[in-house]
Amino acid sequence: MSEQIVTPESSTPVVLNNETKINLLDLNRQQMREFFKNLGEKPFRADQVMKWMYHYCCDNFDEMTDINKVLRGKLKEVAEIRAPEVVEEQRSSDGTIKWAIAVGDQRVETVYIPEDDRATLCVSSQVGCALECKFCSTAQQGFNRNLRVSEIIGQVWRAAKIVGAAKVTGQRPITNVVMMGMGRAIA
Incomplete structure (x- = not known):
């Protein structure tokens, strides 16, 4: 067809x-x-x-x-409707959750940061970084590519699905979204 x-x-x-x-x-x-x-x-x-x-x-x-x-x-x-998959999750005692998300054969980070009056989601927009900052491990990887729309929106979608399922435990819904480069890769 x-x-x-x-x-x-x-x-x-x-x-x-x-x-x-x-x-x-x-x-x-x-x-x-x-x-x-x-x-x-x-x-x-x-x-x-x-x-x-x-x-x-x-x-x-x-x-x-x-x-x-x-x-x-x-x-x-x-x-x-295919969002990128979470391949690793780290939770902090303050409620912050960091996910490693598979995009093709690489990973990017998505971070959920709850606060008293809001919850911010930081989503990656690129694999790697072109800035070459000496202190940053992501910069040492070099720039690979910009993410596809589905890979960016998919991070928000995946996090909203996880956080939404956690509402019964008092998890705050996402109120803010911040775009970032890849961030430091989960080691």
Whole structure:
């Protein structure tokens, strides 16, 4: 099955085959609406799916109960919601959580910092760093690449899912997001 799909890199439709799925975390609202239009659906379907993705941290089309089964089946064929995986976690006594997140064959850091009146999430935007600061271990690795949209948004999505599941234990929801370079890699 081939479909005309809009990629995140452009608004030009491309042919998508069975071996390639669009990661919906790479698409902004406009691109998502175009994606659904190319599937023969109305644009409001994009809003429905985005609500499931971002309000409920849902990555399973079958759980999206206000989407009809035919569309859910079509989405499973051509799309996915895939956030980077946490490969290591460190917790501090003050509630700070540092995650090593796999992006391809490399790692970046995401840090959750709870405070009395807010909780900040620091997300990586790059693998490595080009600044070459002598005191920084990340700088010694050199700059590798900027992260894809899905890899950046995926860090927020993954952290929100973890923190959201911890609400019963009193974990504060994320209120602020700070963009950073990679940060110091977990040793």
